[in-house]
Amino acid sequence: MIQAPNFADLAPLGLVHGFGDRFSTYPDGITTARQIHSAIVQDAACPLGEGDALVSNRPGVLVGVRTADCVPILLVDPAAGIVAAIHAGWRGTAQGIVPEAVRVVCSREHTDPRHLRAAIGPAIGVCCYEVGPEVARRFGIETAAAVHLDLPGINEMQIRNAGVSDIWKSEECTFCTVDRFYSFRREREAAGRMMSLVGWR
Template sequence: MFYRDPQHIYRVTELDALPWLVHGFGTRLADIPAQFAQLATVKQIHSSTCLAAGGRRGVIGEGDALLENTPGGVVAVKTADCIPVLLIDERQKVVAAVHAGWRGTAGRIAAGALEAMRERFATRVEDVHAAIGPGIGKCCYEVGAEVAALFGERGRAHIDLAAENRRQLEEIGVTPSKIYASNLCTMCRAEEFHSFRRDKEAAGRLHSFAGIR
């Protein structure tokens, strides 16, 4: 279950039970970078590329998903309508932060990040928790026919990116009860979230992060 803490960060109750984990989804009022000496991030390019941080800090390359298994390491992605997904391996203590826009979602980036966790760190899918953070909701995300066709729709359509990421994760074996969705629309909730579709170039960015104590 998602809740907002006193620092204006959304967290997941079920993930709070993992004492080694730090995680959260930022809001307009949460200064995530100030809480950590240095985050590991990527130059986001709306791709399906997943990189491993390996304890490094700063911008470590181009891509849209970042893995970490190093104590003290924190990985983060930035969004302003795209869907942030955090993947947590409770057994191997591996985390991933994923930026899933329509291109990344169509390219199955969240599922791809989990596959990378399996290949690099021997993650077992039954040990994985997934948190799907605030992003633009189906209520506000109307797309043209070309994009809609990537999600099995005809003509202009409203697309549910969060639901599609959930479906892809369930399809590769993540336990449905271990997938937590915020169901918070960044475009609807202007008081809490930045939204590129709503605010255009004036939009800020929201940090979503996961790390190992």
């Protein structure tokens, strides 16, 4: 699995995390929700239904999201011991799912965004992500033609604006890198999903 360099010093403290690729195998018992491209943040301790971000402050719980082109994002507050896994496609990004997850994490633990670390995993890059005028408009771009959207970059900006400054972003594009990643845009219904997970031992 792909490891975020800014989480590396937390492994000896018991943090488990990673962004999967085609070849990853995953531990049993990862807590997931049914993803619906929303801005709904769920607590992994509650019965899970639909949602696109999972928050946990319990040791022994791994939370995960599945993606193929959408942006997987992991949050950790090392002092408060809380983590979050987030699935941000264009709909979730337009609805601000990451700032919402930051808000939930901070209000639950009475902590500050400045204490959080964020990692943005492999997703479809600006090189390959073409959207039509309707989607572009959701991001404040008025156009009659198709445009390229930088979904990982927009999420990074949203995280920064939410007050988190410790951010790592993968530069790998899931659409470009055929031999390593699943891509929904490239493989359509045949595309598998990659799991991104985080939690404390």
